[in-house]
Amino acid sequence: MTDDTDLLPEGLEDRLPREAATTTRAMRSIQDVMHGHGYDRVLPPMIEFEKSLASRMAGIQSRRMFRFVDPSSLRMMALRSDFTPQIGRIAQGRLAGAARPLRLMYAGQVLTIKGDGLDPAREKLQCGAELIGADNVAAAIEILIVAIEALQAAGARSVSVDFTLPDLVDTLAAKAFPLEPGAIEAVRRELDTKDAGGLRDAGGEAYVPLIYATGDFDGAIEKLAAIDAGGALASRIAALREIAAAIAPTGARLTLDPSERHGFEYQSWFGFTLYAEGVRGLLGRGGTYRIAGANAGGEGEVATGFSLYPDALIDLIAQSEPLSDKVFLPLGHDREVAARLRSIGWRTAAALSEGDSAVSLGCSHTLDGGEVVALA
Amino acid sequence: MTDDTDLLPEGLEDRLPREAATTTRAMRSIQDVMHGHGYDRVLPPMIEFEKSLASRMAGIQSRRMFRFVDPSSLRMMALRSDFTPQIGRIAQGRLAGAARPLRLMYAGQVLTIKGDGLDPAREKLQCGAELIGADNVAAAIEILIVAIEALQAAGARSVSVDFTLPDLVDTLAAKAFPLEPGAIEAVRRELDTKDAGGLRDAGGEAYVPLIYATGDFDGAIEKLAAIDAGGALASRIAALREIAAAIAPTGARLTLDPSERHGFEYQSWFGFTLYAEGVRGLLGRGGTYRIAGANAGGEGEVATGFSLYPDALIDLIAQSEPLSDKVFLPLGHDREVAARLRSIGWRTAAALSEGDSAVSLGCSHTLDGGEVVALA
Incomplete structure (x- = not known):
């Protein structure tokens, strides 16, 4: 027998009948939830100009994409590594004239030349929903409910959501705890490692309490509220509390890590990460952001959305998925x-x-x- | 407003909500029919080694694929241009030990560096079913019924099927109407253009009646049967009649073009092309073939299957697809x-x-x- 693992490149694999059946069912369930909430699917191509895939969103790096010269245009093309810039392109392009808020969804594969961290996979499933033209609390609530319901419909148990405030340090530096020029980056870095000593050394003494305002939502939000920032955080805290109350009926467990910023390079005031019991790594993330584009003025068009990466969930539940008669x-x-x-x-x-x-x-x-x- | 047609490479496009909704529904309907007939979906990766995609099937040319060097293995990779070799690889590899007949199905995108003929699209949908380990009349009947039902479920009206006998000239040359060495290719070429004079000039006088054994199945099969080839075609004719009778309940219109070979480079004794009313170009093709592979001995493993290319059908029906409430x-x-x-x-x-x-x-x-x- 030929050993096919030799025949496929590293980080790429076939899904055989059992896993493929679970994939089909889970992807349909996720799409059905998004569709039910009024999101319309769009189907961008698998490949397009590298420039187009790499623009519009900070944090998406074309050097992570498979790239090649288009023999027809002689321009560089790339395999998509993320659907979000494609949805932004559509929203700013052919759907620029469509009424807002515009609800769009997508589902399919994305590819990168290297896996990330412990996960060697170079091809992943990604599906998600984007609410374009809205980034208020109501938008955040809707997007979170859709994301949680989608994961639950796919088969996730004990979904948990970790909230973050991606522009927290910028906000505090501008309105409450000024930092020396050049210190913002150091403060962010020390917050990432939760190093109180390093934070003090970087001139960020006032930021130390943020390290402790993490964990279970109810406790952490109290600690965040106790930081006397002259009201600079009041509206953010109120918003997080409103979102937390609204999504309570989903049964998802909530935590807060207000200074977490990894993976939120293009998010604005609100971000979240999704996990589920038994599934290694994150299942998805989302939040509010702005789409850069010719049509959106200097600031870009506001949006709220999420992306799910259901592969690990599919691998988990495929083992127990019943075979049909x-x-x-x-x-x-x-x-x-x-x-x-x-x-x-x-x-x-x-x-x-x-x-x-x-x-x-x-x-x-x-x-x-x-x-x-x-x-x- | 940005004109997005400028932003996408030639032959690649976004499907917007209306067309995407039809795509989702049609692709699900097609898969549901295949699944109902016992076919299990497999999910091969979007890219793999060029060598692997280009082997196993004649007529699949790696120069039509988008190719690039894998930065990890430094070997050439390619975007799949056809699912069929991937299914063959899986059947000969990780599923080599699975019981036969093995029923596998697939659905997704394929890409080529150039569109073909009048169709500039470089990304297409392809879905299909492969019955591995069987290429008898019963296999041909099942595959045709599944293909026709799948198209009808997707929304095709007045499906028509054109039968062909891909190895007809080889069979006749070996058993009934010998040809000078080197004349086989000329005879095939003249049959393609249906040029009786050219056929005679090429030494293929005996092959001229094949030109007229085309058109509506019932008439054409009579003409084919009237060719006195010393019984060389008897079993083929009986098989075609049995297949035709079995698929009559689907309501599909049948035609015969016994010497048609374009697109049947890897088919063996039976091939067919699928069309539907109002849809430009072919919607699919299929037939019997052999999968080359280490595991299959010198001759390869027998198989029967079909591929559908539903894009043109989707474009047609999207215009009349009702919008949901x-x-x-x-x-x-x-x-x-x-x-x-x-x-x-x-x-x-x-x-x-x-x-x-x-x-x-x-x-x-x-x-x-x-x-x-x-x-x-």
Whole structure:
């Protein structure tokens, strides 16, 4: 037997029937939730000009993309590594004249030349929803509810959401705790590592309490509120509390890590990360942001959205996904009866020669004299 | 407004909400039919080693693929231009030990550096089913029924099927009408252009009646049967008649063009092309073939399958696809009522600010005091 693992490049793999069935079901469930909330799918191409994929969003690096020269235009093209810039391009382009808020969704594959961190995969599923033209609290609530419901519909259990305030340091530096020029970056770095000593050394003494305003939402938001920043954070805190209250019925567990910024390079005032029990790594992230573009003025158009990366969830649940029943159709079976069975939801597998049997075709049932009979 | 047609490379395009909704629905319908007949989906990666994509099937040319060096292995990779070699690789690799016949299906995108003929598209949808380990009449019948039902489920009307016998000239040359060495290619070429004079000049006088054995199946098969080839075609003719009779209940119109070979480079004894009313160009093709591979011995493993290219069908039906109803949810609506509406199949679109209205959000209905009310 040929060992196919030798034949596929590192970080790329086939999904075989069991995992593929779970993938199909989970991706449909996620899309059905987004569609139900009024999001319309768009289908951008797998490849386009590198320049177009790398613009509009900070934090998306074309050096992570597979790139090649287009023999037709002689310009550089790339495989998409993220759907979000493509959705931004559509919103700013052919849908620039569509009424706002504009609800768009997407689902498909993205590719990068290297996996990230512990995950060697270079091809991933990504699906998500973008609410273009709105970035208020109501938008954040809707996007979070859609994201959580989508994960739950796909099969995630015990979803948890970690809130962050991506522009927290900028806001505090501008309105409450001024920093020496050049110190902002150092303060951000020390907050990332939660190093109180380093933070003090960097001139960020006032920022130290942020390190402790993390963890379970109810406790952490109290600690954040206790920081006397002359009201600079009041509206943010009120917004987070309103969002937390609104998503409570989903049953998702909430945490807060207000200075977390990894992966939120293009987010504005609000960001979140999604996890689920038993699934290694993050399942998705989202938040408010601005789409740069000719049509959006200097500041860009506001938007709120999320992206899900369901591969790890699919791998987890594929193991326990039930296999569907299948009816064996013997040689010479009545085709009309078989068609009727399929029309009411049965799967069938027909014998094509004397050698085929219900067992060899993996069937749970057989068609016997017009009746479906379960096999022992 | 930015003109996005400038921003996308030639032959690549975005599908916007209406066309994307039709795409999603049609692709699901096609997959549901294949799944119902016992086919299991597999998900090969979008890219893999060029060598792997270009082997196993004649007629698949790596110079038509987007190719690039893998920075990790430093080997040439390519974007898939066809799913079929990937399915062959899986069948000969990780599924080499699975019971036969093995029913596999696929659905997704394929890309080529150039469009073909009149169609400039460089990205296409392809979906199909492969029955691996069987290439008898029963296999051909099943594959054709699945293909026709899949097209009908997607929305095709008046499907027609054109049968061909890809190895007809080889069979006749070997068993009935010998040709001078080197004349086979000339005879094939003249048959392609249906040039009786050219056929005679090429020494293929005996092949002239094949030119006229084309058109409506019932008439053409009579003409084919009338060719006295000493019984060399008898089993083929009987097989075609059996297939034709078995697929009659689908309502598909049948034609025969026994010497057609364009697009059947890797097919063996039976091939077919699928069309539908109002759809420009072919919608799919299929037939019997052999998968080359280490595991399959010198001759390769037998298989029967089809590929559909539903883009043109989707473009046609998207124009008449009904838009689904959508319920406007005013500011401050009851979230539980809204969730209940979605759970029974309604789509909703929520107001996020005072400026949002049922009209601006494209809604057909509104939620009014807990009731769904149709808008005039």
